[in-house]
Amino acid sequence: MATAVVEHGHHGPGGAPHVEPLPPPIGGDHNLGSVCDAIGDIATCVKPHPREWYIAFACGFAMFGMFAVAVTYLLAIGTGIWGINVPAAWGFAIINFVWWIGIGHAGTLISAILLLLHQRWRTSINRFAEAMTIFAVMCAGVFPLLHMGRPWLFYWLFPFPNNFAMWPQFRSPLAWDVFAVSTYFTVSVVFWYVGLIPDFGVLRDSAPTKIQRWVYGILSMGWRGSAYHWRRYEKVYLILAGISTPLVFSVHSIVSFDFAVSIVPLWHATIFPPFFVIGAIFSGFAMVLVLAIPLRKWYHLEDFITDWHIDNCAKVMLATGMMVCYGYFSEVWMGWYSHSEYEWGTNMQRMFGPYGWSYWCLIFCNFVVPQVLWVKKWRMNPLILFLVSVVALIGMWFERYVIVITLTREYVPSTWGRYAPTIWDWATFIGTFGMFFTFFMLFVRYVPMISMTEIRELLPIRSGGRDGHAIAEGPP
Amino acid sequence: MTAPEAPKLYGLLAEYDNPEALVAAIKRAREAGYTKLDGYSPYGVAEIADALGFKYAEMSTVMLCGGLIGATAGFCMQWWANGIDYPVNVGGRALLEPFEWLRGWASYIPVTFEGGILTTALTGLFGLLAICGLPRLHHPLFNNPVFATRASRDRFFLTVEATDPKFDLPATRDFLLGLAPLSVAEVPE
Numbered sequence: 289m290a291t292a293v294v295e296h297g298h299h300g301p302g303g304a305p306h307v308e309p310l311p312p313p314i315g316g317d318h319n320l321g322s323v324c325d326a327i328g329d330i331a332t333c334v335k336p337h338p339r340e341w342y343i344a345f346a347c348g349f350a351m352f353g354m355f356a357v358a359v360t361y362l363l364a365i366g367t368g369i370w371g372i373n374v375p376a377a378w379g380f381a382i383i384n385f386v387w388w389i390g391i392g393h394a395g396t397l398i399s400a401i402l403l404l405l406h407q408r409w410r411t412s413i414n415r416f417a418e419a420m421t422i423f424a425v426m427c428a429g430v431f432p433l434l435h436m437g438r439p440w441l442f443y444w445l446f447p448f449p450n451n452f453a454m455w456p457q458f459r460s461p462l463a464w465d466v467f468a469v470s471t472y473f474t475v476s477v478v479f480w481y482v483g484l485i486p487d488f489g490v491l492r493d494s495a496p497t498k499i500q501r502w503v504y505g506i507l508s509m510g511w512r513g514s515a516y517h518w519r520r521y522e523k524v525y526l527i528l529a530g531i532s533t534p535l536v537f538s539v540h541s542i543v544s545f546d547f548a549v550s551i552v553p554l555w556h557a558t559i560f561p562p563f564f565v566i567g568a569i570f571s572g573f574a575m576v577l578v579l580a581i582p583l584r585k586w587y588h589l590e591d592f593i594t595d596w597h598i599d600n601c602a603k604v605m606l607a608t609g610m611m612v613c614y615g616y617f618s619e620v621w622m623g624w625y626s627h628s629e630y631e632w633g634t635n636m637q638r639m640f641g642p643y644g645w646s647y648w649c650l651i652f653c654n655f656v657v658p659q660v661l662w663v664k665k666w667r668m669n670p671l672i673l674f675l676v677s678v679v680a681l682i683g684m685w686f687e688r689y690v691i692v693i694t695l696t697r698e699y700v701p702s703t704w705g706r707y708a709p710t711i712w713d714w715a716t717f718i719g720t721f722g723m724f725f726t727f728f729m730l731f732v733r734y735v736p737m738i739s740m741t742e743i744r745e746l747l748p749i750r751s752g753g754r755d756g757h758a759i760a761e762g763p764p
Numbered sequence: 765m766t767a768p769e770a771p772k773l774y775g776l777l778a779e780y781d782n783p784e785a786l787v788a789a790i791k792r793a794r795e796a797g798y799t800k801l802d803g804y805s806p807y808g809v810a811e812i813a814d815a816l817g818f819k820y821a822e823m824s825t826v827m828l829c830g831g832l833i834g835a836t837a838g839f840c841m842q843w844w845a846n847g848i849d850y851p852v853n854v855g856g857r858a859l860l861e862p863f864e865w866l867r868g869w870a871s872y873i874p875v876t877f878e879g880g881i882l883t884t885a886l887t888g889l890f891g892l893l894a895i896c897g898l899p900r901l902h903h904p905l906f907n908n909p910v911f912a913t914r915a916s917r918d919r920f921f922l923t924v925e926a927t928d929p930k931f932d933l934p935a936t937r938d939f940l941l942g943l944a945p946l947s948v949a950e951v952p953e
Contacts, residue, residue, distance in 0.1 A: 319918070320806060320917065320918035321917055321918045324917050324918075447841055447842075447845050453849075453850065454850070455845035455846060455849065455850050456845070457846065457852065457854060458842040458845065458846045458871055458872055458875060459846065459852075459854055459868065459871040460854075461874075463875070464874040464875055464878075467838075467874070467875045467878040467879070468874065468878050471878040471879075471881055471882040474882060474885065474886070475881060475882065475885040478885045478886065478888070478889045479885070481889070482888070482889060482892070486806075486807070486916070489916045490806070490916045490917065492916070493912060493913050493914075493915070493916045493917065494913070494916075494917065505901075506899075509893060509898045509899035509900070510898050510899050510900035510901060510902070510903060511898065511916075512804060512903055512905060512906070512915065512916075513804045513805055513806060513915055513916060514802050514803070514804055514896075515802060515803040515804070515805065515809070515812040515813040515816055515818065516802065516813065516816070516818050516896070517896045517898075518805065518807075518808035518809070518812075518813065519808070519810070519813040519818055519821045520821040520822070520823050520892055520895060520896060521808065521892060521896075522808045522810075522821075523821040523823040523824060524821075524823050524827070524888045524889070524891075524892045527823065527824060527827050527884070527888060528885060528888055531831075531881050531884050531885065534877075534881075535878075535881050538874065538877060538878065538881075542874055545874075741806070741807045741808075742807070744806060744807045745807045745808070749784075752781070752782055752783075752918060753807075754783070754807075754809060757810075758808060758810065
């Protein structure tokens, strides 16, 4: 951000590059107390929740109910109710797994990588983006578990001494995946919770009812804001950001290894890990915008989630979207350049075969539509940006669909087949949206959705803050 | 019949409304020879810890140790399971690699890495709580109504604990009143 400004800025007196000041990360005229009221009163229900909250929660909960029905029927009958077959043995289960876990990655990118890069604009959106990560990983985890057929035996995935004298096969990326996803979930929860401890302390001291004070008091662990504790706390937070950064890359790289380590044409490619990671960030930022745009309107959080934040998210989406498109180009290029009949043939099947429509859907959603974001006026229009984000989410889902469906057209025509999801596939997939929105709406209701602690640090010095000193320059 | 004993004192609490005043007060108190001091702020202010002379947190060492233990355990677990206890040559990833006795070590790196990250994060959380003496259901400072409602909100506090060798109730109170606080209060134990 800053470098871009430097490059294009004219040189001021003395030859020093002229740097335009960044917009303030917080709008309005806030002080230490008013920040707590504006954000904390939502979580303690002092401010009434808008009607939209109830509508969103009701819709989410209804879909969650559908999920319960779909899973119950699945457990009673078996995975035969899904459309999976041979050759497409993974189907919706892995499409949705990769899609959901990719969405989660933007939360870690915002909370960890942007912290390491001293980006002040992360502060307003990191809390709910981290919550989004946790719930998205939960939704993702559901699919491989259910795809096992007998999910109650999930613990066979872990190495433990057992009377079959069997161990997981650690040369398989599928075994790596178990560790990557479970570590990712745990570390995301730890990172989120460490960030929440001081905020729970604020709610403990300000909540109007005894039960709230009691619950938030327990959650705050007795945090009292000692300078000794803060110094240790900030060190832990920084290191957590430092380890989450390689973690997020490793997780989606390992997810891509599930494909790339096989020998299926177009899967067996070195571009897969970066291609997956960048696609994850693209779809994750789309989800951040899909959540942020309505939330800031419903809860009047325009002072904290300013147009600058929205603009930056849109720019990240545009940039990562273009990188994803480079990946699509690279797949076609490598197919042609390798002179491999199978690589090129699979490309042709992908574009013009029985599932060709899905390839062009993907190109339309991920390449054509995001070009809208080049125009500042359209990017700053919440409705347009919201719609582009929804289209990007659909596009990234189609990307995984196109990849997984490759199994129906690989080397030998005798193994070719067809794949179609059944109504139960759709019910499970839509059901995970219910799970996601139910948890997310409960989060919005009971947990401060923006970090009060870090926002107060960002306040100007005259209002009692530190002008974002810790974020802009980093702890010692 | 004896008169009821005066409650034991935890210390004295001085209140400020901005971090700069608190930092200045801590520096003066340190110069005056007080040692059992602490500063409280609603968000982390590096200068307060600096003024107290607590320059470097020990957390990075703790987390590094945790991470190394987790990574080592992760590696050894796979080495034992797939290299020693039940060796399988599968997927073209042979057991015989440059370090033969490590039995296919290259495939073990992802899980080793994840194990290290997992234990680093967990030692970070539990180490932070343990070293800070948390969780804790109550603390004497919460006996003070201003601290209990505003320490997390918009006030900055300096405490001088009664266990400080230089602590003397009237003299210390006068000293703190000289440091331009909004208020000074006694905090019962």
